[in-house]
Amino acid sequence: MGQHPFSFSQFVLKVHSRCDLACDHCYVYEHADSSWRGLPRAAGAEVLAATADRIGDHARAHSLPAVHVVLHGGEPLLAGPALLRRAAEELHRALPEGCALDLRIHTNAVLLSTTFLDLFAEYGIKVGVSLDGDLAANDRHRRFADGRSSHAKVLKALGLLRRPEYRHLYAGLLCTIDVENDPIAVYEALLAEAPPRIDFLLPHATWDTPPPRPERLGATPYADWLLAIHERWDADGRPVPVRIFDSIHRTLRGRSSLTESLGLDPADLVVVETDGSFEQADSLKTAYDGAPATGFTVFEHTLDQVADHPGMRERQSGLAGLAEQCRGCPVVRSCGGGLYAHRWRTGGSGFVNPSVFCGDLMRLITTVRDRIGPATTVPAQAVPPEADLTDEQFDQLASGYGDRATVTALAAAQLGITRRMVAALADGRPDAWQLLTELDGRAPHALDAVLAHPYARAWAARCLRGERGADLGGLAELAAAAALRARVEVDLPVPVRGGAVHLPTLGRLLVGGGGEARLTATAEGFAVRGVTVGWDTPDGAAWQPVRRVALPGWTVALEDTDPQRDSHQWPVAERLSDDELLGWTGGLREAWELIGRDLPGYAPGLAAGLGTVTPLRPGPDGGDVSAAARQAFGAVGIARPTTAPILALLLVHEFQHVKLGAVLDRHELFDPEDVRLYHAPWRPDPRPLEGLLQGTYAHLAVTEFWGTRVRTYDGLAGAAADRARLQFALWRSHTATAVETLAASGSLTKLGERLADGMRRAVAPWLEVAVGSSAEAAARAEAVAALTAWEARAAAPERA
Template sequence: MPPAPRPPVPFSQYVIKVHGRCDLACDHCYVYEHADTSWRGKARVIDEAVLARTAERIAEHARTHRLPAVHVVLHGGEPLLAGPARLGRAAELLRAALPPGCALDLRIHTNGVRLNTRHLDLFAEHGIKVGISLDGDRAANDRHRRFADGRSSHAKVLAAVGLLRRPEYRHLYAGLLCTIDVENDPVAVLDALVALEPPRVDFLLPHATWADPPKRPDGLGPTPYADWLLAVYRRWEELGRPVPVRTFDSIHRTLRGRSSLTESLGLDPSDLVVVETDGSFEQADSLKTAYDGAPETGFTVFEHSLDQVAAHPGMVERQSGLAGLAEECRACPVVRSCGGGLYAHRYRADDGSGFRNPSVFCGDLLKLITTVRDRTTPTAAVPAQDPPGAALTDRQLDELAAGYGGADTVRALAGAQLGLTRRLVAAVATASPAWELVTSLDAGDGAALSAVLTHPYVRAWAVRCLAGPGSGGAGSGGPGSGGADPVGADLGGVAELAAAAALRARRSFELPLPVRAGAVHLPTLGRVLVGGAGEAVLTGDPEGFEVGGVRTGWDAPGDGRWQPVRRVALADGWTVALEDTDPQRDSHQWPVAERLDEAELRAWSGALREAWELIGRDLPGYAPGIRAGLSTLTPLRPGPAGRDVSAAARQAFGAVGIARPAAAPTLALLVAHEFQHVKLGAVLDLHDLYDRTDQRLFHAPWRPDPRPLEGLFQGTYAHLAVTEYWAARVRVLADGPERENARFQLAGWRSHTVGAIEELTGSGALTPLGERFATGMRTAVEPWLAVPVGPAAEAAARAAAAENLARWRARVAAGAG
């Protein structure tokens, strides 16, 4: 059943055009220099009737939707051309009309050349804050912001800012807006703006579309706008982030799952409407860059309410979030931060796709966001050192016994796993020439080293090394399995993890790395296709690395020979790696898939996002733990005859392997199922739940073959999530074949799970803690036993269980004979 249409989001932001002309002739202006020419037919200045009716419409909307505040910008053209009297009247009408309890945030955005103390005294009286457009130092500003006769505007703008910096007017100073030109010196631009002590700086990409693309000067590379902003970002950090920068703050916020501060980033629905000088309602001004008439709605303040405007198809489209984006955007790893870029920048006319395209700045936005993300967020949640104390608390054990385990509990498991991995790696790595770099990183850049050691397949590699050749040690056994002398082990893995950590730490170094199947591998980062075998020397520096004739940055997009690990952004700043490059990922019982092509990557990304939404809805008790602990998904090859295939490797905490199923609900179930194995394996590394010397085999109600104690425990624990999943499906599905299947599945899995718990508790092999854990599992199943499924489903489940038991008994009897 499709979801009900979401009601339009009410408008809380308004741009009122108080004057339709300008006293500058900026050649990058979207109003006068782009596709839309409607300004020619609009009134030069807004009259009182339009102002009064606009104030009434805003007040009406605020009352209807009980808005706590509205934000209004007096704009143009150049709004100061409207004169102080009209600006003051606009403020009076707006404040008088708003209902009690609705605050007014009133601002004016100006080029500043006419700003004087008369204006500022008026603004102080009415509480109007002032934002000013300024593109940097004189050379940068005068590249575009000039008078019609070519004169510089810079000195007049500086004088205006000087007035705002006076103590009596400082409270009116809202900030500076700078339009990017990549031919300007980014550091000089930032320094010039910071010197003016603004409360905020906003950098804007120049308006462009696929029909009228932005300039990309020769010699500046394929992503000049990202490179320019990253140069500003580095300088901003060097200066200690002296002022808020809306672009950077929005990236930081959206990476953490919070709202954006600008319509050009993030997936927040647009809540802005424009009122033109003649009283017509329009969409965002930036649409004027797309085509003539693009922002028009056909509505006016005299004839239409703002609710009618909110229902306009163009407004609805800009409030549709992920669903309103192009397929390429929905599959992008940074879509929740990028949001597809500014709506106007997606326009394409030649193929009829309109705005259903990636931004014309797509490559720049991807590089900008991923670089900021990888420099600031990837290791933030990774403990740099072993956690104090390995054992879990009673509360945490009880959470886990119930099948769940909140974020803090799973993070405790992750911290303990990191400590184990450190010890395992140390047992292998001291014989490697790269060990000195590892210890240096641990002393000075521990977070970068831990970010690599937390990679699930680092531990898998270390266990293989310690277990000896042919052991298959990554798939079974506890944290100390094996014990072979590491001499002769795969010490190339030490160099690989050292190089990856050193690149994350922006270290300069040189290391020989093994070439495996024609590629040099960097755990957590990706691989470089160099061909051949043997070794290749990798040279790293703060900007990137070079190996096998390839020069790149580890956070750069792939170029064919450099194949980075791709990440899928799921929600709230959480990303999961789609690991298809690491040779150690072959740790599961099923063969791994090769490098995903772009179509399969998009399919995986979309399926994972949908699956995560389903987990949040149907398995809310499991979602926080999955988010805290699942870092890696390894695509597997499809199973035989369409069979759904998934696995969790005992020595690879944080990873699950799955062959992409046909439907997202199945993927949600497989993720939850396999992460149960991940959690229980980590618990068993810390606590004895059963007698490990007991070699007996037991009946698992869902399998015909006898199972050892750990296998029975693992399957039972995984099926706590499976049972709850089917109970949720029974609840949310409409009557029909799917719901009947869900009833049958629930009847079977809850019966299997209860039977397996009884098998465990009757084994006599559980420790006291294991008995307590099994009791917790039994209690967790109770609510799902009460969900009605109907006599047919119950009968079918009993028949299936009886058949399974008969097959198991026959197999045991055959083995005994």
């Protein structure tokens, strides 16, 4: 497949270019770059609107499930509440439906007030605060221009953030390391502010302007400073997530980093300055004057054009882009060469050097590695690495199918998306996030089993979108479920919803009441509010486990406990009775046998990717009801039909939507600027291009289902045979017509055209199957009538 520009998911929006402090270690005002002098003080309304439009267009073009935006400066609070409100409104306006917004602000907090915090609460804006430690440590660098201390004002602001009505906005503390400060005193001062997270940052430096290294502190003072805190933090039971330590723990186990300064993950961040110019990461300001510049602006260029900038592309090259010395280093996959800006050396080598902190990073990573013991690796067959589909795999999917390896690759990519979405919510429940981080090292299989649950991502998407009723208690539910799966002892407050504690993938425990309750787990089981569940406790009045149907080659959960399962467009069924469960079990067994016999091309992928069926309530007219949700990969919702063949049809039909949604999360198949509405032969209403694409792809399976039924009835008469022939004639005609409509749209990308070609080849053999003149005539008549009705409906607004 052809190469497409990578997508950005993190955006730094500069809303004000000046600052009310005069920190002497600031990379914006005190280092090599001086571009700030020519920038407008505040971003104008036209910059905010254009930036939001560019981000929205980019999210739409790349089908991004979420974007992360940080309002920054200078000092962003200098922009004032009205401008910050305008920025939030524009971003919410521009993002497409289904794309969640994680909006944050990073501030020195000296101006923070309840006026700002009420605004942030209204728009769900998380607040990160810079604080370098206690009074002595903080005021070593972070003072007003006249020398006054900023410390008391910051502590007052943090007191506001800790209030119950604002606590959910508190994102954490950022501390720039100065090795002259006492590390334990700094750690204790930061911990006293009860932050959800702490970030320790190495001071920005390059080989041209190296960091201070007092001789008395040895060869690796920055590593030693951090290791002193790591030892204390570990002894304290890791009371708060520390991003640099958590990133080292993760990368040592082959996981992604949580910071751009470690690991080999490609950079996906872009900066917008107050004049609307696009820039690379701010840290590059420490390299040389003009280093972050791209020459692009929000008014004239798209984010795909920015992504194609040589500097941006260079930061996507991973291991191959590092210096030779780095590529052969034993800790390179954890270090990642260090922060890109810290590699700069004037002369021919540019950024192709080890980090100026190379020795510190080596000592820090190897010491942490030795302290935490041997890494637990995840077998490749259990959780494959995220990777683009191969040409062969894409062509399999284009034909409507997709074998086990292909769908497993889709599932691995979806798990990666869920992990990133959940990580964006980490600040909301630091206790739960800390447990999740520990489980990622101790029991990654258990954690992945919970995060791969379809409704884990559905919950995260709701929180990131700021939907009414969505809350961060879901982090505790995920952490508790993963700990229980790993048989890890735990003591964690969990939410009680509707009188029950919900444990994703496991079930629910009826405890009564609401609010929060402590869940405690031991080697024997777990308990909440005096209700105890052993590992072998059967389904009962209080404990309602998720029931699973084990079939040859496929095990599927009947999910009737998770409150997030209402992600489909139809109402969900309540807890299945024993008789209803028996009916579902028998229906699934017969449907699976039928799929294996009559639709063998769909069976391997379905077994690999469809792990959850959510029972729905019957339709209002008693008709068949089914649905798939874009934010719930691996699940379909179905109201159990009366016959097993129809259940088989609904399973393969809805799983087509699941597969294509996963492809669209990673690959651009059509031009998102095409806002025309198209004729879908199976619907009376005009459809957008993505809706037509989804329907066409799903109906490949419908066509094959009815085609195999026709072959079953070959030479036979009767109502059932006649119905099968008519349905087959209709659906093959509908699908073939829709493929040609897609191909003629002019809006498919090269990859989209390849998908259309694959669908055309898949449906072509079915067009040659004889069904008799009666069925053909009836199908043609229905198609003509549907097209005529659609044309009349489409023309109605023009006549009006």
